[in-house]
Amino acid sequence: MSGEMGNGPGEQSEGPSKAKQGQSRAEKRFETSIAYFERAAKVIPGGIYGSKSPGFLVPGHFPYYLSHAKGSRIVDVDGNEFIDYLCGYGSQIVGYGNPAVDEPALAQARKGDLLNQPHPVMVELAERLVGLVDGMDWAVFVKNGTDATTLATSIARADTGKQIIIAAEGAYHGAANWCSTNVFPVFTQAEQRDVRYFPYNDVAALEALFRQHREKIACVILTPYHHPTYKPQQLPTPEFIATVERLCHSEGAYFIMDDIRANFRLSMKGSHSFFGAHPEMITMGKALANGYPLSVLLGTEGLKKTASSFFITGTYWMSAVPMIAAMATLDEMERLGGTERLAQLGRMLKEGLESLGREAGFSARISGPLAIPYLTFDEDPDLFLNQRFCAAMADRGVFMHPHHNWFISLAHTEEDIAQTLEAARGAFAELRD
Ligand SMILES: Cc1ncc(COP(=O)(O)O)c(C=O)c1O
Structure with missing residues (x-):
């Protein structure tokens, strides 16, 4: 070639x-x-x-x-x-070096990227995502997907006062100690003590975990479809989604959808809407800004007070260029269907x-x-x-x-x-x- x-x-x-x-x-x-x-x-x-x-x-x-x-x-x-066909591990959704994204992003870079206070694009992007992604009322911008999943589980724990996180076996939610399977056992044992796993789509196994840990479960974190390494990918069954929601509601636990990998490749309204799910928090990243470093945690109104009480910050978290890039990426996705x-x-x-x-x-x-x-x-x-x-x-x-x-x-x-x-x-x- x-x-x-x-x-x-x-x-x-x-x-x-x-x-x-x-x-x-x-x-x-x-x-x-x-x-x-x-x-x-x-x-x-x-x-x-x-x-x-x-x-x-x-x-x-x-x-x-x-x-x-x-x-x-x-x-x-x-x-x-x-x-x-790796697309920067999924981050390139409208293509490498797409001028529709790069030109406004580079124009902002020349004017100033990381300022003392947020650029107005932060407000515009938050409003846009809240309007676009089904069921979400607020947005917090971070850098990596791991920042977003870690923040989501922490907010669920703080809001419920409960500790246990339920996740699917083989699911990847980032490289932090609470979710990474590749850290030293000394961290894994301490920080993953309260994370419990079950096979994706296995309704009976999930019900058993809920019975076993009654009144201790803060959240269930799931990817919209199961993308384990080494194995065929699994789409969620409607019964599975319904069970997650029923158990979370009856237990007072939160349903977090980690949409970082699929992002807008399944639906512009978020992958949960593609599969008919109703999570209370959603994490997105990767393709959000076509490769410019940006991820987001979105949440429902009921969690906004707890989210506001969190010390949420990072030196680079308010940088304007990736947010300008995200706006342009969304424009390009919408323009091209x-x-x-x-x-x-x-x-x-x-x-x-x-x-x-x-x-x-x-x-x-x-x-x-x-x-x-x-x-x-x-x-x-x-x-x-x-x-x-x-x-x-x-x-x-x-x-x-x-x-x-x-x-x-x-x-x-x-x-x-x-x-x-x-x-x-x-x-x-x-x-x-
Ligand atoms: C579903 C999912 N969650 C979280 C992450 C972590 O994102 P990041 O690598 O940006 O920290 C990834 C990355 O592949 C992912 O696919």
Whole structure:
């Protein structure tokens, strides 16, 4: 694939400075990336945080460092270009470098971003989100999704005077000690003592937890659909949603919907409205400002007094540029009929991949919402086939994470999907052979 932004993998320039003798093809292709990683490993713990790079899973097929991006394409530090289906871990919903977002954001950056007092856009964005997202009456802006989920659970605890948080097994709500499964056991034991888990969609297990911890439950925090790593994604059943709401109401506990990953990819009114749920608090982030750092906690009137009593602050939390970017992202999503368009592109990708997989003799299955697809192979519970497939796609200039769900953006085109499916035809054939 050749792109306007750099060399495609098949036609990478290997000038004399790059092609050292004895290097493998992969080492040559990612020479600069590897050199940066070696430097990083000396001065940054782990080199890259949170094992974020698929290059750790399938070395030699993915870059470690990217240099720039535009629309649906990313370019690494060696000049390799990829059609990107990770979209900055979901943050890019209207495409990298979209001028409709960047121009107003950069104009504000030149005028001043982080001021002593909030910029009026903070009020405008809060009003807009309260008007847009079903059932919500107030908004608090933070930086990371983890800030929002942590604040939501803290407000639920403060308001109820109860401690226990109920969450679904395998759900990701951030990297704080209360919810992360990857912290040292010494923190986990202390800070997760009051977090109880049950299998998503399992009504009986949830009822049992409510019976067991009667009068001690502050909240249930759930993602609108279940997106565990390594497993097919699960949509909520209506019975499950109804049970969560019934139990929360009867117990005086709050229902928090963590919509950070799906954000506006399912509905402009929030994913809870797509699934007919009525949470009292909602967290959003990632795509809220098309990659500018911003997340939000939204809540209902009944919780506003408690939220007001919280010491809510952070040095960067009132920065204006991301809020300007969020307003422009919402404009762009509304102007382009964003959610329908994303689903349409996602359907093309899903149907194409599943059918190419079948033709090649594999049971490739795409689960999850159309705009947030997740690939599994029925015959491959350990995900080795996933890794080999995504490696083969990366070799063909398509960036798909083997263990994480993918994202579609409004910058993806039918042409991108067609090129992706052409690459997939080759990747499936390589796996089969
Ligand atoms: C559902 C969900 N909640 C919370 C988070 C944490 O957000 P952040 O990484 O911005 O802290 C994520 C991030 O992937 C997420 O998907």
